[in-house]
Amino acid sequence: MTCKRTKVSFQRRDDGSSHHCCVPHCSVSARFNSSVSFFSFPKDDELHKQWMINIRRDNFVTTNPRVCGLHFQSEDVIEPPTPAGRRRLKKGAVPVLFPWNNFTFLDPRPEVWERTECPDTECINEPFVGLRYPPDHDYCSITEPAGLDMVMSLDHNQELHAEIAKLRNQIEEITINSKFCLERFAGSDDDIRFFTGFASHAHLMAFWKQIEPATCRIIQVLQPIDEFFLFMNYLSLGLMQRDLAHRFKIHHSAVSRIINTWANFLYTVLGAVGIWLDKETIKSHMPEVFQGYSDTQIILDCTEIRCQTPSSLLLKSEVLSNYKPHCTFKGLIGMAPHGAVTFVSSLFEGAISDKDILKQSGIVSLLNPSMAIMVDKSFSVEDCVPCKVYKPTCLRQKAQLSEPEVRKTQSIAKLRVHVEGLIRRVKERKLFSTVVPVSLTGSINQLYAVACLLVNYENRPLVNDWATNG
Incomplete structure (x- = not known):
């Protein structure tokens, strides 16, 4: 049975009636409808039952x-x-017009396209006009594109993926360049040498691999390798802590903690490595130019680091140098004949003599009569070491040196000049080539020892070719 009714206009009722049609899926309401009638169920039991069957509301209460x-x-x-104005039904009338028996009627409420003008009426699918619910549709189905369209779509997707990859690389590059970190300078050995003192990025990473396992014990503000990079910047460039705070975008108090933490950490880690070499190891690496001095165990020399003048007159008298007109810290450093740093003393007040430093440094206990040391002519230590001492001949009261003495002085001077190169490398650290502030007095020993010990890791050997240098 198929029947269609003409469309009627619907408007809000004035009497406030709230009747609703009880037929399933029918949304007609008297509140917005003044022309449609609503009929109560008949009192006759048989007819009432027939209505219930027709509207499909069994057990409806x-x-x-x-x-x-x-x-x-x-x-x-x-x-x-x-x-x-009330309509009535004929006796025995039952409802028979429903969507499930192929009856369709216009929705009392106007649809969107009925409220909005549509310029093109041909776009409406005629069989669906008047239906409130469109037929079922499988939204999981995908329409297969034509062959050419598919190829064009794949090419377009590949172009988009390539563009996305390019943009990601640009973002990563901008992010790295905006940060002051080791990764930013990893491609330039010149920058690595300038900021850290290591000869190349490969040298730096080789050293990092040795100390990285122990960094897990450090409480970190930045990434461990970036904190190490900050510390090396401080050591190599002598930058102010506020400058480093701006570079690494952290608080200057965090910079101070990082410097102190890494100074103590590297002092402990590098100090745990035994740098003093036994006599057999020294002999196996002895350069040929030491033929006349083959028993030399170590070449020693003292160095001075200028410090800020303290306000206390007592402290000033202790750190005032005997050689220079300013306050200094003084330390003893030694290297093996083949160029490795094998001894570093603590720093002492500048007023102390070289002889007293040697006595208090602890190196005397490491020497024995079968060894020899090589020192400058100002070191008068023959009476306080248990071994032979090689040093240039002093004129003293002589008018001039004899020919053998001149040759001996020249040969020793050519061999011990490399310890001065070692000291120069340490002082290439700007922190030690400028005036050390009094505020660093508590950590200057650790910083100095770390700078000396790093010489064994950061660069090429001090003595590259003894034959050439000789």
Whole structure:
């Protein structure tokens, strides 16, 4: 049975009636409808049962249910209505017009396209006009594109992926360049040498691999390798802590903690490595130019680091140098004949003599009569070491040196000049080539020892070719 009714206009009722049609999926309401009638269920039991069967509401229980007039055939409704405007049904009339028996009727509420002008009416699919619910559609199905369209789509996707990869690389590059970190300078050995003192990025990473396992014990503000990079910047460039704070975008108090932490950490880690070599190891690496001095165990020399003048007169008198007109710290450093740093003393006040430093440094206990040391002519230590001492001949009261003495002085001077190169490498650290502030007095020993010990890791050997240098 198929029947269609003409469309009627719907408007809000004034009497506030709230009748609703009880037929499933029917949304007709008297509140917004003044022209559709609503009929109560008949009192006759058989007819009432037939209504329930037709509207498919078995076991339906509600107070005064209603069925709208849209579900009845036009001949079942008595026309005209009563003077009060009410319509009545003929005796024995039952609702028969429903969506499940192929009946369709216009939705009482206007659809979107009925409220908006549509310039092209041909775009509406005619069979669906008047249906409130469109037919089922499989939204999981994908329409296969044509062959050419598919190829063009794949090419376009590849171009998009390439563009995305390019943009990601640009973002990563911008992010790295905006940060002051080791990764930013990894491609330039000149920058690595300038900021850290290591000869190349490979030298730096080789050293990092040795100390990295122990860095897990450090409480970190930045990435461990970036904190190490910050410390090496401080050591190599002597930068102010506020400058480093701006470079690494952290608080200057965090910079101070990082410097102190890494000074103590490297002092402990590098100090745990035994740098003093036994006599057999020294002999196995002895350069040929030491033929006349083959028993030399170590070449020693003292160095001075200028410090800020303290306000206390007592402290000033202790750190005032005997050789220079300013306050200094003084330390003893030694290297093996083949160029390795094998001894570093603590720093002492500048007023102390070289002889007293040697006594207090602890190196005397490491020497034995089968060894020899090589020192400058100002070191008068023959009476306080248990071994032979090689040093240039001093004129003293002589007018001039004899020919053998001149040759001996020249040969020793050529051999011990490399310890001065070692000291120069340490002082290439700007922190030690400028005036050390009094505020660093508590950590200057650690910083100095670390700078000396790093010489064994950061660069090429001090003595590259003894034959050439000789």
